[in-house]
Amino acid sequence: GALSLYRRTEKSWQGEVLAALVLDFRVSADRQSAVYLTGDGKLYALRLTESGEQLGVAVKLASGMQQISFASADLRQLYCSDAGGSLCYSADLHPVQVVSVDVDQSIFIRKTGHAYYLRDEQQKKAVSDVKERDEELARRESKATAEEPDAASAQQQTAMSEITPAEGKTLCYFDGTKNQILLHNVSRLS
Numbered sequence: 751g752a753l754s755l756y757r758r759t760e761k762s763w764q765g766e767v768l769a770a771l772v773l774d775f776r777v778s779a780d781r782q783s784a785v786y787l788t789g790d791g792k793l794y795a796l797r798l799t800e801s802g803e804q805l806g807v808a809v810k811l812a813s814g815m816q817q818i819s820f821a822s823a824d825l826r827q828l829y830c831s832d833a834g835g836s837l838c839y840s841a842d843l844h845p846v847q848v849v850s851v852d853v854d855q856s857i858f859i860r861k862t863g864h865a866y867y868l869r870d871e872q873q874k875k876a877v878s879d880v881k882e883r884d885e886e887l888a889r890r891e892s893k894a895t896a897e898e899p900d901a902a903s904a905q906q907q908t909a910m911s912e913i914t915p916a917e918g919k920t921l922c923y924f925d926g927t928k929n930q931i932l933l934h935n936v937s938r939l940s
Contacts, residue, residue, distance in 0.1 A: 753786050757802035768796065768804065776821040776828075783825050783843060791815050793830055795843040812838060812846040820858035820865070827863030827926060829856070837867055841926060849924050855939045863926060868919040868939050 753772040756765045768786070775786035781802070785795045793815045794808040812830065815838070820829040828840040829849075837853040838846040849865070856867035918935035 751789065755798075755802060755804065766804070769794065769808070774818045776818060776825060778825040779823040785811070785818065785821065785825060785828060785843070787815055787818055787830070791832070793818070793840075793846065795825075795840075809843070810845075811840050811843065815846075819856060820863070822860075822863045829858060829865060831856075835870070837865070837924075839865075839924065839926070850922060850929065854919055857939055865924045866932075866939060867922050867924070868936060869922055871918075871920050871934075 751771045751773075752767050753769045753775055754765050754767050756763050758764075768784075769788060771789035773787045773789055775784060777784045781798060782800070783795065783797050785793065786808075787793050791814045792810055793812040795811050796808040797805040799805050811828075814832045815830045816833045818828070818830050819837070821827070826842050828843070828846075830838050830840075830846060831853065832838065834851070835853050836851045837849045837856055839849050840846045850867065850869050852870040854868045854870045856865055858865050918937050920931055921933040921936040921939065923930045923932055
């Protein structure tokens with residue numbers, strides 16, 4: 751689990767431990783920068799000299815991350831996600847920004863670093879539906895109680911049967927600067 755950097759000197763190999771308990775890491779194609787994810791969910795970036803020595807200290811890009819999802823060859827574009835289903839993005843090894851929450855699936859375009867992802871709208875809709883249903887039930891119940899006790903029960907059953915769950919997910923696109931909704935009620939992304 752330790753991330754180490756080894757470089758060849760004239761006589762032997764020299765090694766240095768950069769971080770302990772590392773779950774995942776990526777190194778740029780030119781070997782001048784690297785990112786790594788620790789077991790406690792912290793994402794760090796570091797710069798390296800041409801001779802392979804660490805340049806300064808590692809910079810923390812984020813906390814609470816679960817995995818590195820995509821990294822461009824030059825590490826200028828980096829996507830990661832947290833345990834809650836948020837998709838996050840870092841440009842030029844700057845601190846991450848949240849692209850979207852409730853992300854179910856994602857696909858990354860290697861050439862451009864853009865992302866297509868499915869966002870789960872059911873949770874948001876379900877919370878909204880429950881709140882609306884409760885408010886409607888309260889109104890109907892107060893009205894029915896004034897009229898007749900059995901009417902309140904009938905009104906409550908009718909209000910609950912009108913609720914239907916949201917179908918599918920929303921297909922979205924992120925180009926590194928802005929999100930776009932492309933399509934609703936999508937079942938899967940491939």
